[in-house]
Amino acid sequence: MNAEISTSWYKFQSIANSFIALLPNIILALIIFIIILFIASRIKALVKRLTRNRRSARNLGLVLGRLAQGVTILVGLFIALSIIIPSLKAGDLVQLLGISGVAIGFGFRDILQNFLAGILILLTEPFQIDDQIVFKGFEGTVENIQTRATIIRTYDGRRIVIPNSELFTNSVTVNTAFDNxxxxxxxxxxxxxxxxxxxxxxxxxxxxxxxxxxxxxxxxxxxxxxxxxxxxxxxxxxxxxxxxxxxxxxxxxxxxxxxxxxxENGIDLPYPTQQILFHDQTEETDGNRSRQREGWPAGKSEVPKPHRISDSLSLLAKARSLEDNNGKVDS
Incomplete structure (x- = not known):
């Protein structure tokens, strides 16, 4: 029992001595990291100031500022870890970061794709906030350009959220790109x-x-x-x-x-019209397309005169009456 206590106490003393030996490095690393945090915040403010002349500066400055701040903090973290653990090499950290980046990239591929597309849209500015655009079946005014998606407000008061990757890889019509x-x-x-x-x-x-x-x-x-x-x-x-x-x-x-x-001037604004030709099918020229009234006569052939439907009906009635009378005489 005493041997176990002695062993535990010895391990505790070893850890304490190692911590005390590393304490100066830890303090130095904390001081450097705090300085880098301050530098990162100043870099973020500087980036936002440099992009404020753009109409989309509110989003562009925020995104680029956060990126610059994150990269600076990451570099500071590497420096601090190298001070605390001298045996840790920068190459090992970069290798670890690369492996982690690949794993994260596969897991969040769509999110990263939209994020990169949003950065490119904010940088190249094919359209800006308050522009009126047409994308596929959507049309409206750009309200916000975020890193993940672009938000437009339709003319009938609806909000449409479009992923940035689709906007960046497809055709977009910008109705307000020019003054006229x-x-x-x-x-x-x-x-x-x-x-x-x-x-x-x-x-x-x-x-x-x-x-x-x-x-x-x-x-x-x-x-x-x-x-x-x-x-x-x-x-x-x-x-x-x-x-x-x-x-x-x-x-x-x-x-x-x-x-x-x-x-004011009586000029006709016509409706669509159709011409319909009626044919009573009682003429001698029936079946002869070169002589029917509704057909186009061939050559210089004589065009038959039109007959009224009432006359044709009278002729039919007379013919039927004659047939009936002939039938009675025969009987």
Whole structure:
């Protein structure tokens, strides 16, 4: 029993002596680590200050500042451990960190992918906070760009969270990337109306709207000879190119053009129409496509005159009456 107590006491004394021997190194390592923590906080503040001229600086500065702070703290931790345990080499720490990084990478692959994509989006800025974008079936205003996902607010008041990896690897339409935006609308007029007059009236209607830019100037182009109308495309530019301004200018342009063409100048705005030909199937030319009224005559053949359905019905009634009378005579 006394031997066991002596052995335990000897081990305790060995640990205490080792701790006392390492105490100066531990104190030095703590002092260095505290200094590195202070340096890391200053580096974080410096990075945030350097990125404050960007519109997305709130997220970019925060992310880059945290990264710089984390890397600095990690380096400080390596230095502190090397001071406390002199036998521990930096290569061993790097090797351990590499193995751990691979394991973490496999376990959190999607999270790391979104994180790296978020960093690249914040750095390259293909779109910024308050931009209006279209991604696949979603359209709205960018509210926030986080390291994991980008949040947009749709025009009808819903929130959409899109992973950054999808935004970075797919096409995104940025409607507010430039100061100006061109809009267009097709309007059909009747074939009997004067095209050049209609085009001038459309330009006059567009120029009467204050929101429409004079430079670049609006224009009108004949686009198609459609089945029941001549389609003319009106194009105009607005500033700023936001959704509300888009809808407002479109409303004013279409209303002004309809008033100018149809109400004030009587230019037809036709509906889609169809021509239906009725054939009573009682003509001598039935079956001869070159001579039927609803067919296109071949060559210079004479086109048969149209018959009224009422006349055909009268002829049928007379023929039936004759048949009945002949039957009575025979009987």
């Amino acid at each position: 935006c061109r809009l267009e609308y097709d309007i059909g007029i009747g074939y009997a109306d004067d095209i050049y007059l209609a085009k001038q009236l459309m330009l006059d209607a567009v120029h009467s709207i204050d929101e429409i830019l004079k430079d670049p100037a609006p224009d009108v182009l004949v686009m198609e000879l459609a089945g029941s109308s001549v389609n003319i495309r009106v194009r105009w530019w607005i500033k700023p190119p936001r959704r509300a301004d888009n809808l407002s200018s479109r409303d004013k342009v279409i209303s002004a053009i309809k008033q100018k063409l149809y109400v």
